[in-house]
Amino acid sequence: MAERIAVVAGSSFRRTLLADALAECGLPSVKLAPDDPIVRARAVILDLTAGTPELAEHAVRRSATMGPVLVVGTGADLSALEAGVRAGATDLAVDPAPAELAMRLRLLARARSIGVQQGASIASRPAGGRTRVLVVEDDRDTRELLCELLSEEHEVFGAPDAEEGLERARREAPDVILMDLFLPGMNGFEAARALQEDSRTATIPVLFLSAEADEKARVQGLELGAADFVVKPFSSVELLARVDKALRAAKQGEHLRALAETDALTGLPNFRALLARLDEEIKRAERYHHPLSTVMLDLDDLKGINDRLGHAAGNRAIISLGQAIAAQLRETDFAARYGGDEFVLVLPHAVSAQAAGLAERLRTAMRSIRLDEEGTTIRGSFGVASLRAGIGATPDQLLRAADAALYRAKREGRDRIRIAEPDDLPQQRPAEAAWRG
Numbered sequence: 001m002a003e004r005i006a007v008v009a010g011s012s013f014r015r016t017l018l019a020d021a022l023a024e025c026g027l028p029s030v031k032l033a034p035d036d037p038i039v040r041a042r043a044v045i046l047d048l049t050a051g052t053p054e055l056a057e058h059a060v061r062r063s064a065t066m067g068p069v070l071v072v073g074t075g076a077d078l079s080a081l082e083a084g085v086r087a088g089a090t091d092l093a094v095d096p097a098p099a100e101l102a103m104r105l106r107l108l109a110r111a112r113s114i115g116v117q118q119g120a121s122i123a124s125r126p127a128g129g130r131t132r133v134l135v136v137e138d139d140r141d142t143r144e145l146l147c148e149l150l151s152e153e154h155e156v157f158g159a160p161d162a163e164e165g166l167e168r169a170r171r172e173a174p175d176v177i178l179m180d181l182f183l184p185g186m187n188g189f190e191a192a193r194a195l196q197e198d199s200r201t202a203t204i205p206v207l208f209l210s211a212e213a214d215e216k217a218r219v220q221g222l223e224l225g226a227a228d229f230v231v232k233p234f235s236s237v238e239l240l241a242r243v244d245k246a247l248r249a250a251k252q253g254e255h256l257r258a259l260a261e262t263d264a265l266t267g268l269p270n271f272r273a274l275l276a277r278l279d280e281e282i283k284r285a286e287r288y289h290h291p292l293s294t295v296m297l298d299l300d301d302l303k304g305i306n307d308r309l310g311h312a313a314g315n316r317a318i319i320s321l322g323q324a325i326a327a328q329l330r331e332t333d334f335a336a337r338y339g340g341d342e343f344v345l346v347l348p349h350a351v352s353a354q355a356a357g358l359a360e361r362l363r364t365a366m367r368s369i370r371l372d373e374e375g376t377t378i379r380g381s382f383g384v385a386s387l388r389a390g391i392g393a394t395p396d397q398l399l400r401a402a403d404a405a406l407y408r409a410k411r412e413g414r415d416r417i418r419i420a421e422p423d424d425l426p427q428q429r430p431a432e433a434a435w436r437g
Helices: 012-024 053-063 075-087 098-113 140-150 162-172 188-197 215-224 236-260 271-288 302-309 311-328 352-366 395-411
Strands: 005-008 029-032 043-047 069-073 091-094 132-136 155-159 176-180 206-211 228-232 292-299 334-339 342-348 380-387 417-419
Touching: 005 012, 005 053, 012 029, 012 043, 012 098, 043 053, 043 098, 053 069, 053 075, 069 075, 069 098, 075 091, 075 236, 091 098, 091 236, 098 215, 132 140, 132 162, 140 155, 140 176, 140 236, 155 162, 162 176, 162 188, 176 188, 176 236, 188 206, 188 215, 206 215, 206 236, 215 228, 228 236, 271 292, 271 334, 271 342, 271 395, 292 302, 292 311, 292 352, 292 395, 302 311, 311 334, 311 342, 311 352, 342 352, 352 380, 352 417, 380 395, 395 417
Parallel strands: 005 029, 005 043, 043 069, 069 091, 132 155, 132 176, 176 206, 206 228, 380 417
Antiparallel strands: 292 342, 292 380, 334 342
16 A cells, blocks of 8 residues: 555545546556545645645645645646645646656655655745745746746846856856746756756756646656746746745755765764765866865874773764864865764865965864863874866875875874875876866
8 A cells, every 4th residue: 555646636536537647657546535544655646626725734734644745736726736835745736647747756756765854844044035046038028027926035036048047046056946948049958957067056946937738848857857847827826836845845955965964973074975075176176277185184092092981082082073173174175074083174275285284283273172081182193185286186096195194194103294295196187178177
């Protein structure tokens, strides 16, 4: 039963219609009336045809106990659909064809598998301001209408084509993008791919505007990763509901990404986040020919601390070191827990001498950390590795070089800083095609 889709509808005709649409796509279902006993299900299709907003809210809350909820209805049911989204439905669909219905259900199942929370309220507005919406639409009248409809709840700005839209997205970092599928020059699909390939815009949700007849395009867009579609001619109620749904999903996704990339003990980014950031900074350093340094450090004799004072003291040492590292960073710097008692700092625009200077300040700061009443302090060893302007390396090569320098610091007596030897890193400028970027 749990692998089936629960189809909940007040009329037997609508239950059969939706179940048949699922069967057409090879998806098994179980048909339920609104008051039937609750079952476990892979997902729930809740039909809100001819329903009121009040009934929709109650039905969504009840259905959400079975699984992620997709509310469906006709163009006359938009108020009920909006109320369903606000009550916690994960998605909505207006008169969906079988292919779109199946695609939206697959997206619901995927959201469930990564733990996206059900029943959450609409995404909260960011502290200090309203959410920001970029509207990319070549028709001036439509663009102005969209901006006017959205401006009551959001800060809205527009662009007449994909190229300007991409530029504004990179420069102004909107919370969501509403983009026409058919634009002069680059179309919406191409623009969405460009957004996904740029780390500055990859996580911004994109809603496509499409004509009602573009069924294949809507399914293709969902497969590409579009947050949703707004069908032309659009209803203001549906438009606002879909924008709010996209904002909520983006907020939940951001929270999950943060959890996946954060070290639980120190609160610093973890190894996974380090690799992504280091790769990004290396590419930026190669593109703009500026230096980049890394510092790898670890605690000296953590085993001795654990043996003498216990593992709780060892954890306090690691936490305190993480806090000391965070206090030394510039706004553009990055630090992560590499594993165990090892940490890595990524320092853009810093040459070896500057990185070593920061390491020395941190080494000194560690001496003021006290682990017990007897004044036990911590010490650390540091390895510095730097890329010269325009000379490339992989994240692994840069980390290996810093690790080699750290090993030399340990071998020579610990509690000291060593800089990577020239042979530890690539010395030749990469081929033009590789670094021009």
